[in-house]
Amino acid sequence: MQLYFKKLKESAILPMRATEYSAGADLFACLEQPVTVPAGETVMIPLGIAGQPSDAQVALLIFPRSGLASRYGITLANAVGVVDSDYRGEWMIPLHNISREDFTVTHGMRIAQVVVTPVILPEIVETSRMDETQRGTSGFGSSGL
DSSP states (O other): OOEEEEESSTTOOOOBOSSTTOSSEEEEOOOSSOEEEOTTOEEEEEOSEEEEESSSSEEEEEEOOHHHHHHHOEEETTSSEEEETTOOSOOEEEEEEOSSSOEEEOTTOEEEEEEEEEOOOOOOOOOSOOOOOSSTTOOTTTTOO
């Protein structure tokens, strides 16, 4: 399988793996000038790229980078982003600052990572009946800590 990328801005940096067996490929900020993510706020950071997988039955999952999250409190506003296989627009990263200090993003900074995963595309069918199970309708916290 291939993952194709088109540079939408000349200064964009294509995703790349840090090591041969890295599950994720790093995603790089594409900025004309530094952008500050204020403490407690979210800022959309452009990547300057669009992507297309060669297989339509995959999802491109965007995860935070562990170093940014653990050291600086910089994570994704949506926890995990999902880029559908048929999306062709510019990739943007909603960086959220959960720290008490402002954080500045500069051009070329590795701000997230993309992991490709297969997806099952089921047919959606309405039904009036659900099978009985031991759990039934017991929801959040019903199985204990």
